Amino acid sequence: MQYRVVQIKGTGNFPCPEVVGKYKAVPLLNDTLSMRGLVNHIYRHNGSFGKAVYACVMQEIVDCLVELICEGTPVKLDGLGTFRPTFDCKVAASEEDFSAQENIIGMHIRLYPEQTKEAENLSSRQLLNKVALKKSDLVKPTDLNGGDEPDEP
Numbered sequence: 001m002q003y004r005v006v007q008i009k010g011t012g013n014f015p016c017p018e019v020v021g022k023y024k025a026v027p028l029l030n031d032t033l034s035m036r037g038l039v040n041h042i043y044r045h046n047g048s049f050g051k052a053v054y055a056c057v058m059q060e061i062v063d064c065l066v067e068l069i070c071e072g073t074p075v076k077l078d079g080l081g082t083f084r085p086t087f088d089c090k091v092a093a094s095e096e097d098f099s100a101q102e103n104i105i106g107m108h109i110r111l112y113p114e115q116t117k118e119a120e121n122l123s124s125r126q127l128l129n130k131v132a133l134k135k136s137d138l139v140k141p142t143d144l145n146g147g148d149e150p151d152e153p
Helices: 035-045 051-070 124-128
Strands: 002-007 023-027 075-077 081-089 104-113
Touching: 035 051, 051 075, 051 081, 051 104
Parallel strands: none
Antiparallel strands: 002 023, 075 081, 081 104
């Protein structure tokens, strides 16, 4: 994976003024792989079935994962991790003042990486051990957000 070293810039309501002006690494990302691209990638690894079979299975996984998450059921994919729902909330002064309609303003699907001894540990430090890092001087405009981390959607 290629990376670039950038200077941290404090913009807006930057929460950590003590790191402004210091340097950090940011990954240079390839283009995002679509589901079709992932199906093609899987097919090249193991072409035992037609691409349509892989595409159907993957679409069913996505549909069921979203359905279960929306019901409040975490979904564990062995070897990858557990997908869980989380909320974005406005705080309320008391439980009585809390209203789902007013205080829950968004929902996310979060992936908590696998960290069991039986499976391949995908914690941040273990995952880093799988990566061959290479410093790059190439930068695409979409790779960096003024040196700061991209905002979460």
